[in-house]
Amino acid sequence: MMEPDPTPTQDPHESADDVRRAPALWQQILPWAITIACFGYLYTRLSGAAARDGLSLADYLGGIFGRVSWTHWLALMIPYSAFFFLIDSLVVWRVVSWFNTPVRYSAILPIRGSSYILSILNEQVGKGAMGIYLNRRYGVPGWEVGSSMIFIMFCEFFYLLAWATIGWSLRRHEFPEVFGLIPWIACAAAIFLVAWLLFFRGPLGRGVALREKPLFKSFREAGPLRYLTIVALRSPALLAAVVVYTYALNLFGVDANMGQMLGYLPVIFFGAATPGPMRSVAITLWVILFPGNEGEMAAFGIVQHNFFIFFNAAIGLLFLRRANRELFGAERGTD
Numbered sequence: 001m002m003e004p005d006p007t008p009t010q011d012p013h014e015s016a017d018d019v020r021r022a023p024a025l026w027q028q029i030l031p032w033a034i035t036i037a038c039f040g041y042l043y044t045r046l047s048g049a050a051a052r053d054g055l056s057l058a059d060y061l062g063g064i065f066g067r068v069s070w071t072h073w074l075a076l077m078i079p080y081s082a083f084f085f086l087i088d089s090l091v092v093w094r095v096v097s098w099f100n101t102p103v104r105y106s107a108i109l110p111i112r113g114s115s116y117i118l119s120i121l122n123e124q125v126g127k128g129a130m131g132i133y134l135n136r137r138y139g140v141p142g143w144e145v146g147s148s149m150i151f152i153m154f155c156e157f158f159y160l161l162a163w164a165t166i167g168w169s170l171r172r173h174e175f176p177e178v179f180g181l182i183p184w185i186a187c188a189a190a191i192f193l194v195a196w197l198l199f200f201r202g203p204l205g206r207g208v209a210l211r212e213k214p215l216f217k218s219f220r221e222a223g224p225l226r227y228l229t230i231v232a233l234r235s236p237a238l239l240a241a242v243v244v245y246t247y248a249l250n251l252f253g254v255d256a257n258m259g260q261m262l263g264y265l266p267v268i269f270f271g272a273a274t275p276g277p278m279r280s281v282a283i284t285l286w287v288i289l290f291p292g293n294e295g296e297m298a299a300f301g302i303v304q305h306n307f308f309i310f311f312n313a314a315i316g317l318l319f320l321r322r323a324n325r326e327l328f329g330a331e332r333g334t335d
Contacts, residue, residue, distance in 0.1 A: 050295070064252070064295045073251050077304075080244040081311045087237040088112060091152060091230055092130065098226065099148045099218045100140045113319035116312040127153065133323070143214035151218035155230040158193065160273055161186055162231060163238055163266035171263030174289060179267060197224060241265055248304065252296045264289055272305065 050060035089112040093105045111133040118129050131145040165186040168179055199205035200219040211220065242261045249256040268285055286301040287294050 060295055061299060064299050067253060068251050073248060076244050076248050076251075077307055078311070080240055081308060081315070083240055084237045084308075085113065085116075085312065085315050087234060091155075091233050094229070094233060095148050095152055095218070096134065099151070099221055100134060100144055101138045103138065110319040110323040113316045114323040116316040117320070119309070119312070141214060144217050147215050147218040150215070151222065152230070154219075155227055156234070156273070158189065158227065159231045159234045160266070160270045161189055163235070164270035165266075167263045167266035171260065174263070175267065176285075176288060182267070182270075193227075238266065238269070241269075245304070249300060252300045254290055254293050254296050254300070256290075 047057055050057045053060060055063070089108050090105065092112050093103065093108040096103055096108065111130050115127065115129045127149040131142065131149050134140045134145045134148075135142050161182075164182055168175060168182045172180070195204065196219070199208075200211055200216060201223060205211035210216070242258055242265055245265060246256050246258050246261045249261075264285075271285065284301075286297040290297045
């Protein structure tokens with residue numbers, strides 16, 4: 001094969017595009033390797049637990065699922081998922097009303113619910129759909145909508161990290177050693193946040209063109225109180241999860257208390273919200289934290305995580321027709 005022509009006649013933009021389309025091999029392999037390792041670990045633990053009981057793996061897991069009272073479990077999970085949806089929509093409404101345009105809370109519900117359908121594939125794709133809705137329905141410039149969605153994601157990271165740090169500090173001796181990185185990550189993130197605020201709201205960014213770009217509109221207008229407000233608005237959903245997950249674990253035959261869940265859940269949620277293979281790590285962590293209940297915890301982690309994703313998508317289906325009507329069948333700027 002001939003070598004590429006290194007002369008100046010080569011198009012530099014084409015080369016950049018080629019690089020973006022061809023990530024390094026290790027970047028392609030690593031997520032799969034971590035995911036396979038996690039599920040390999042689960043399979044090993046589950047097979048060992050089944051063998052101790054003299055059962056096949058299928059019979060072992062079937063017995064666990066058969067012992068759960070699914071009506072009681074649904075009575076916990078359905079209200080919790082609905083409550084999370086209302087809190088999540090409240091955050092979107094608050095941010096959009098601050099930075100983009102006055103809008104009723106009820107007007108946010110259809111598009112936030114519908115975006116959960118796309119979030120099955122990727123949470124950021126769901127937020128992108130909300131951005132398109134706000135642009136077409138209310139005429140908000142696309143860059144400014146993007147700024148608000150980035151602000152929400154930015155606050156979500158600090159919300160999860162703050163609670164994960166609290167959780168780790170409460171149960172630090174029960175987590176694998178690698179989770180000792182959490183307080184260090186929190187310290188680095190706190191320093192970064194101070195610098196970020198000084199850049200967009202203080203003297204560090206004065207006269208810098210980057211600060212004035214439309215994509216950073218929300219950050220120019222957001223003082224520390226607004227960041228704290230978003231964290232405070234989201235926190236009831238996590239505290240509700242502590243209660244719900246404690247009782248749900250009891251339904252799977254595992255003794256747990258709310259003190260344990262307050263320590264464990266934020267760390268697991270932080271891992272589950274991380275893109276890529278960390279979701280597999282978060283599911284695996286249940287088995288590590290409750291030794292001796294391998295089957296129950298593997299089933300619990302998988303069922304809880306997937307029910308939450310797909311039930312949220314079901315909520316989206318309820319709103320999908322209204323969202324389509326408002327997006328494509330109504331005049332812009334009307335409620």
